[in-house]
Amino acid sequence: MNLNLKADKDQTYDAIVVGSGMTGGWAAKELAEKGLKVLVLERGYELKHVEDYKTAFSDPWEFEHRGKIPIVAAEEHYATMYFSAKEGSQFFFTNDKENPYVQKRPFNWIRAYHTGGKSLLWGKHTYRWNEEDFLANAKQGLGVDWPIRYADLVPWYNYVEKFVGISGQAEGLAVLPDSNFLPPMAMTAPELHLKKSVAQKLNRPITIGRVAHLTKPQPVHSAVGRATCQFRNRCTRGCPFGAYFSSLAATLPAARRTNRVTIVHNAIVKEIILDDKAQKAKGVRVIDQNTMEVRDFYAKVLFLNAGTIGSTSILMNSKSARFPTGLGNDSDQLGRNLMDHHLAIGARGDIDGFEDDYFFGARPGSLYIPRFRNWGTDKRSYLRGFGYQGGATRADWSRGAAETGFGADFKKKMTQPGPWKINLSGFGEVLPDPNNRFTLSNDQTDKWSLPQVVFDADFGENERAMRKDIMNDGAEMLEAAGFKNVVAYDNPVAHMGLGIHEMGTARMGKDPKTSILNKFNQVHACKNVFVTDGSAMTSASNVNPSLTYMALTARAASYAVEQLKARNL
């Protein structure tokens, strides 16, 4: 009896954070800095900042396949290979064969089961959402209304931006609110030409991409050991300089600094343990992914930050008399309204001239063209909008395969900078749709006997209508700037998931009858459980979501600590 009590006590914390990625790192940092004793549970293996970036300094010739993935490995990983596709970063991506899922409709589920999670894979484009993003559902009668507005997030955007470190240019645009910026990255000559032409002829602004890279580290960054971007653009192999923001380089070190954080690896959270009487969570039940050992951990407050599908799956798997279809699922919205951004569409072209223009360094970022459709006086047949990322660069030696010729002159030509090429890739908003969902399988399980995730989602009519404009408008802008050989492209087999912006399966809302979480990311019906990753999103905007996840997490953590102190949790 006594022994059991002691064991329970040893496994009891003030807060448990499930997941160590983009939002888990923030939850751990904020809760610990406010004095809580925090346990972080990471389902994957331990990955150490710098020392485990094994390929970060490898030269091209040090890779047996020069960066290409052998077929056998590609078969093991096949869904994620579409994105990673590199010998030097393969180990950051989760093996699909060992972690299977069901595709009722095609879905690319890209995962990173290790410390830092997908914060080591992200594209690092970092944008605030605008006021309209939080109003659109209510105005258009779609999904449910957000329980918060842009103004609620402004102080939290300000707060997280300074710690993240975002390079960018202030533009004063309502459609793309400015962040707190470090110096912007430069544009190449054809990019500046495009910016000028599109401003003059189409009255659309183009700015440099806002990216979470330290162009001028501040003391808050140096304090956790982060340094200036070296413009190697080898980010996918992990940044030994800590120049790009990841939980591994930034929030987890800050959390550890408090000496109040414990991280347990290989800990797959099976379910939340509910105290039926109090209608509160007591803790979580965890399976060790290697030993299969089952352990329970206890805390006053739980933060689910396992990634959208991960966090929602845990809620679904937490069944009880009170919640027969999953914790907090009184609204039957759990798993529904799965969103992503639709991409793999845009325009590209070549440009003559600028032969003397070149650039030094490999820029880990691109241009950004903010949304201009359904904005201001513009009105389209579809709802919402899209933006573009892209840029101009000079073709390298690999152009040679498509060119005729070989021999000494050909060889010499391939050592010279090739012609300028440009690409604009659209990022479109996906509407919330209750029939775009995932469920847990009734009969298929993984090797931990947990039910497999079943995806059943696709882009709808609105997205398809929007795609036409993404192509045409991209081509129009390139043509306005005098680019030639302009090709507008669409990829009809780009499925949901490829954007790695899965969102919305435990949405926030005002009404417990139609949403899972309240305005502070608390489960309506179980107040000491917070979900602050992409699951919480009520709509998807057309800009990258990570910054908003981070702001929501810091805000929820602050609220949770207040409520704990007031003995309300």
Place this chain on the structure above:
Amino acid sequence: MNRRQAVTQVAWMLGGVFSAPTLQAMNRWEQIAKTTSAGTPTGKFLSETQHELMGRVAELIIPRTVSPGVESPRVESPGALDAGVPDFMDVMLRDCYTKAAQDIFLAGVSDLERKNFVTLSTDQQTALLKQIEADAQKSTNPTFWLITKELTLLGYFTSEVGVKASFDYQPIPGKFEAIKIKPGQKDFMYGNQA
């Protein structure tokens, strides 16, 4: 059928660039759920004579160049053989190509074997490759020539000798800025292609 384009755009948005062989490999990954690999994880893919023949082809695509001067010719820049391209081709064909692509490649090698390629004069070899290249231009499918050229370029321009002889290699540029090209400017290479 255009998964490749999707991935290319994703690469673009991340600021990365894929080389031609990667793009070809992506075409392959589209089919991975349906087809299986050739399954020869170890051992040589090419026979000794095929290895020698492909070394000759690769060297014609990327030849070693020497400075003029009959008395003491000096190597100006290394060629495909100096960079170990035939061995690289062997590994890549074995590990990174589907059975279908391997078959296309092997048919092309066999054709050159039948024509006694290695015994021909340099001019005859060059003429034959030009013909093969011209025929390949007409095909919309991957050809022996495309695979050969991609592997030769990749093997050479990412090899240590190839990179150092060909480019201004900048593994740690430290900054990004727009500049003007200087006379005789070599292409920068940043080492992020793996």
